[in-house]
Amino acid sequence: MKDSTRAAAYLLPFVAALAVAPLLLPEFYVTLLNYIGLYAIVALGLVMLTGVGGLTSFGQAAFVGLGAYTSAYLTTVHGLSPWLTLPAGLLVTAVVAVSLGLVTLRLSGHFLPLGTIAWGISLYYLFGNLEVLGGHTGISGIPPLQILDREIKSGREFFYLIWAVLLVVVLGTRNLLDSREGRAIRALRGGSLMAEAMGVDTPRAKIVIFTVAALYASVSGWLYAHLQRFVNPTPFSLTQGIEYLFMAVVGGVAHVWGAIVGAGLITILKQWLQDWLPIVLGQSGNFEVIVFGLLMIFVLHRARDGVWPIVTRLFPPPARRRSAPTSVAETESPPRLPLARRPRPESGSLLLEVTRASKRFGGLVANDNVSFTVRAGEVMALIGPNGAGKSTMFNGISGVDPLTSGGVSFRGQRVESLPARDIARLGMSRTFQHVRLLTGMSVIENVAIGAHLRGEKGFLAAACRADRAEEARLFDEAAWQIERCGLAEQMHDAAGSLPLGKQRLVEIARALAADPCLLLLDEPAAGLRYLEKQALADLLRRLRAEGIGILLVEHDMDFVMGLADRVLVMEFGRQLATGLPAEIQRNPAVVEAYLGGVE
Amino acid sequence: MDLQIALLLGQDGLTNGAIYALLALALVLVFAVTRVIFIPQGEFVAYGALTLASLQAGRLPGTVWLLLALGAVIAVVDGSLAIRARQFKRLPWIVLLSCGVPLLLVGALLAVSAATLPLPVQVLLALMLVVPLGPMIYRLAYQPVAEASVLVLLIVSVAVHVTLIGIGLLFFGAEGSRTPPFTDVSLEIGDALLQGQTILVVVASVVLIVALYFFFERTIYGKALRATAMNRTGARLMGISGSLAGLLSFTLAASIGAFSGILISPITTIYYDSGFVIGLKGFVGAIIGGLASYPVAAAGAVLVGLLESYSSFWASAFKEVIVFTLIIPVLLWRSLKARHVEEE
Numbered sequence: 049m050k051d052s053t054r055a056a057a058y059l060l061p062f063v064a065a066l067a068v069a070p071l072l073l074p075e076f077y078v079t080l081l082n083y084i085g086l087y088a089i090v091a092l093g094l095v096m097l098t099g100v101g102g103l104t105s106f107g108q109a110a111f112v113g114l115g116a117y118t119s120a121y122l123t124t125v126h127g128l129s130p131w132l133t134l135p136a137g138l139l140v141t142a143v144v145a146v147s148l149g150l151v152t153l154r155l156s157g158h159f160l161p162l163g164t165i166a167w168g169i170s171l172y173y174l175f176g177n178l179e180v181l182g183g184h185t186g187i188s189g190i191p192p193l194q195i196l197d198r199e200i201k202s203g204r205e206f207f208y209l210i211w212a213v214l215l216v217v218v219l220g221t222r223n224l225l226d227s228r229e230g231r232a233i234r235a236l237r238g239g240s241l242m243a244e245a246m247g248v249d250t251p252r253a254k255i256v257i258f259t260v261a262a263l264y265a266s267v268s269g270w271l272y273a274h275l276q277r278f279v280n281p282t283p284f285s286l287t288q289g290i291e292y293l294f295m296a297v298v299g300g301v302a303h304v305w306g307a308i309v310g311a312g313l314i315t316i317l318k319q320w321l322q323d324w325l326p327i328v329l330g331q332s333g334n335f336e337v338i339v340f341g342l343l344m345i346f347v348l349h350r351a352r353d354g355v356w357p358i359v360t361r362l363f364p365p366p367a368r369r370r371s372a373p374t375s376v377a378e379t380e381s382p383p384r385l386p387l388a389r390r391p392r393p394e395s396g397s398l399l400l401e402v403t404r405a406s407k408r409f410g411g412l413v414a415n416d417n418v419s420f421t422v423r424a425g426e427v428m429a430l431i432g433p434n435g436a437g438k439s440t441m442f443n444g445i446s447g448v449d450p451l452t453s454g455g456v457s458f459r460g461q462r463v464e465s466l467p468a469r470d471i472a473r474l475g476m477s478r479t480f481q482h483v484r485l486l487t488g489m490s491v492i493e494n495v496a497i498g499a500h501l502r503g504e505k506g507f508l509a510a511a512c513r514a515d516r517a518e519e520a521r522l523f524d525e526a527a528w529q530i531e532r533c534g535l536a537e538q539m540h541d542a543a544g545s546l547p548l549g550k551q552r553l554v555e556i557a558r559a560l561a562a563d564p565c566l567l568l569l570d571e572p573a574a575g576l577r578y579l580e581k582q583a584l585a586d587l588l589r590r591l592r593a594e595g596i597g598i599l600l601v602e603h604d605m606d607f608v609m610g611l612a613d614r615v616l617v618m619e620f621g622r623q624l625a626t627g628l629p630a631e632i633q634r635n636p637a638v639v640e641a642y643l644g645g646v647e
Numbered sequence: 648m649d650l651q652i653a654l655l656l657g658q659d660g661l662t663n664g665a666i667y668a669l670l671a672l673a674l675v676l677v678f679a680v681t682r683v684i685f686i687p688q689g690e691f692v693a694y695g696a697l698t699l700a701s702l703q704a705g706r707l708p709g710t711v712w713l714l715l716a717l718g719a720v721i722a723v724v725d726g727s728l729a730i731r732a733r734q735f736k737r738l739p740w741i742v743l744l745s746c747g748v749p750l751l752l753v754g755a756l757l758a759v760s761a762a763t764l765p766l767p768v769q770v771l772l773a774l775m776l777v778v779p780l781g782p783m784i785y786r787l788a789y790q791p792v793a794e795a796s797v798l799v800l801l802i803v804s805v806a807v808h809v810t811l812i813g814i815g816l817l818f819f820g821a822e823g824s825r826t827p828p829f830t831d832v833s834l835e836i837g838d839a840l841l842q843g844q845t846i847l848v849v850v851a852s853v854v855l856i857v858a859l860y861f862f863f864e865r866t867i868y869g870k871a872l873r874a875t876a877m878n879r880t881g882a883r884l885m886g887i888s889g890s891l892a893g894l895l896s897f898t899l900a901a902s903i904g905a906f907s908g909i910l911i912s913p914i915t916t917i918y919y920d921s922g923f924v925i926g927l928k929g930f931v932g933a934i935i936g937g938l939a940s941y942p943v944a945a946a947g948a949v950l951v952g953l954l955e956s957y958s959s960f961w962a963s964a965f966k967e968v969i970v971f972t973l974i975i976p977v978l979l980w981r982s983l984k985a986r987h988v989e990e991e
Binding site: 098102103104106148151152153158161162163165166167169170173174177287290293294297329331333334335336337338340341345349352 | 684686788791792795796797798799801802803805806807808809810811812813814816817820821924927930931934938964965967968970971972974975978979981982
């Protein structure tokens with residue numbers, strides 16, 4: 049794979065430099081690098097949380113403290129081996145992080161960071177006031193780490209341990225982000241609506257990344273405790289928690305290597321400022337925070353991606369384009385490595401039955417007692433003037449915004465009170481009227497999100513690359529759907545770089561990648577040119593012939609009438625008429641709604 | 648605990664609670680109008696108190712230099728924008744407003760000896776020095792990224808907070824200050840002694856809350872802010888400028904913060920970094936109100952004050968732990984009330 053050889057081209061010299069660094073550098077620099085390594089492990093968790101997942105935490109220092117104090121307490125008071133206290137610390141951290149996540153994750157995104165501020169402060173005071181933890185003086189006499197019979201006491205020896213852990217964590221995180229679960233995490237930033245409709249359990253994804261970030265912090269704390277062999281509350285304060293976030297943001301919050309760059313920059317800058325600022329200002333105190341604060345504001349205003357993109361510009365990658373994970377079939381044939389397909393309902397059998405569906409927004413009745421059915425192998429069109437309640441109906445059926453009353457049954461199962469992701473699992477897939485793609489990701493990665501439920505490899509498998517075979521199948525499937533939608537040329541372009549009409553086709557490909565029985569298309573032809581519309585109509589006909597049911601919202605009447613088997617007309621939330629296209633075109637009430645009545 | 652102690656603690660809790668309630672209201676206001684989670688609110692509390700203390704001690708408060716510096720930066724930023732847009736007529740106004748006004752204040756301060764002035768004038772001077780920092784900080788730190796996500800704005804807030812803490816240490820030093828009480832009056836009601844200062848704080852808070860209510864209900868600017876809070880785009884289409892709404896809400900928040908600091912400084916010794924924890928307690932109140940409801944936020948803040956006061960009696964070492972851990976059940980309760988996953 050080209051990707052890995054390119055990475056290796058930079059990784060190997062980097063590892064080699066790390067290997068010789070402690071032999072050549074004076075003690076002071078080794079110590080500095082040790083701290084950079086420890087901080088980078090924490091900052092890496094924040095990269096995943098903030099840059100990738102769109103959440104954030106100011107309380108990471110408290111998690112570092114949990115790891116450090118758990119080990120310090122268990123080794124000094126109960127005489128446990130540090131190798132046993134590492135999992136103990138991880139366990140404590142995980143329990144705390146999961147509970148904190150569970151408490152905040154149903155609320156909007158900013159409640160989690162606010163919660164972490166409060167939690168960071170209360171844990172700091174707890175460390176400082178609990179007698180068993182030594183109060184503000186802390187715990188000393190923590191035993192050193194032992195590997196076989198050798199005690200790791202010197203900073204130089206510890207250097208190898210810290211940076212080995214850091215490298216493992218960096219590579220694991222990078223692998224994780226380039227996987228099925230990683231794409232689900234990245235989908236969080238595009239808003240949970242789309243991710244949920246693709247079957248991603250977004251609350252779970254949020255808890256998982258919050259917990260993983262906390263675990264990274266905990267590992268860093270464990271290392272810290274046995275490097276210093278002494279802990280007190282100071283390094284686990286909220287101020288330090290904020291500094292970790294600064295490292296991630298300054299380094300580049302969207303890139304795993306940004307964490308190391310950021311930790312390095314902030315640590316060195318802090319060292320330097322602490323030497324110079326008191327001389328310049330003529331007083332002693334932590335004045336470096338002024339510079340850090342201003343630096344942060346500058347970065348957020350002018351370079352929100354941080355320093356890492358500048359580094360990559362200095363060392364451009366040998367291969368520019370991201371390599372496709374699999375070779376792409378040349379012709380429009382099903383993928384060579386097929387994913388399991390769900391059994392298709394028999395053509396003509398009942399797929400979807402909507403009965404007396406109503407949706408109210410306060411006083412506004414957006415859907416009023418609408419009833420209709422969709423059968424397998426049928427195109428049902430939902431038309432009506434703007435504001436008729438078509439998209440609301442879509443959201444109600446797909447569980448994105450549940451109905452106020454009425455029933456939806458899909459393949460014989462009541463689904464009106466199921467969350468969107470469970471409905472997606474039953475074989476319903478949809479597109480959005482306002483395109484919801486992850487603009488920075490390539491088309492094929494976007495489409496692969498649609499196949500989320502067709503893979504099963506989890507976070508651990510992804511982190512150690514045990515998911516490659518499944519990934520290849522998912523990408524093969526995605527590539528096939530992209531070709532069917534006529535986008536083979538744009539497969540590796542950033543989704544945001546496509547014109548809007550093509551972005552709608554990407555949405556269709558993504559919906560198809562879920563292998564649906566029922567496809568909900570919200571204005572798929574808007575923004576397409578004539579030939580593109582014809583190609584889309586051909587595709588939909590083929591899908592119909594395969595036995596897929598299609599529910600279509602569209603304003604282009606030629607497109608609708610040429611394609612639909614049946615048409616439902618809505619006006620002001622009510623059902624105006626249902627019937628064959630020809631009947632609908634002659635229906636006086638419909639004509640009046642569209643063209644206005646005759647006075 | 649006998650009744651007398653209980654009443655005393657209740658009085659204490661109510662006093663602090665009233666301050667937290669003011670801060671909670673300001674936080675809800677700023678969040679509703681600008682989506683900024685205003686972490687630096689607490690620094691205005693500390694700056695207000697410490698500026699007043701400096702004035703009373705006959706020192707030139709460091710806030711003066713901050714005011715001048717921010718004014719100069721704004722003059723440069725706005726000036727160069729005006730030059731780029733070829734709006735040369737605006738230049739004198741920009742310079743006059745952002746540099747002239749702070750200079751005038753400094754001149755006035757140097758001309759009189761603030762320490763000998765009557766207390767209300769000192770309070771007014773302190774407010775005039777601290778409050779303009781609010782809109783100035785909005786202009787420089789928030790307005791350029793006003794359309795960014797809540798998350799980015801929150802990180803900006805934390806950066807501003809950290810900067811102001813450092814600057815506070817630089818200007819006011821590490822020692823705390825306590826201003827003399829506004830009144831020595833105390834009332835004896837039954838067994839309990841009611842401090843005049845307590846009454847003053849509670850009355851001032853209530854007056855301010857009522858004044859805010861009338862501002863929002865009766866004045867055109869108040870209504871403009873409410874409109875912006877409800878629907879930013881809609882308000883803009885009606886001709887309400889988003890930056891004006893931002894500047895206005897930051898002015899209000901800064902006033903409330905500085906005034907709270909002045910109210911609280913005779914009761915507690917204020918250090919350069921005390922404001923943060925005080926502001927966060929206002930936050931716990933605001934979160935109880937879901938960052939949306941003013942009355943619930945105020946009630947929540949009073950609850951925080953009482954909880955803090957009684958827990959300082961029962962477990963004084965764990966006072967902060969108890970107050971800040973309160974946020975967990977509050978978030979849980981709010982989370983159970985939330986109907987479905989919210990969209991950012």
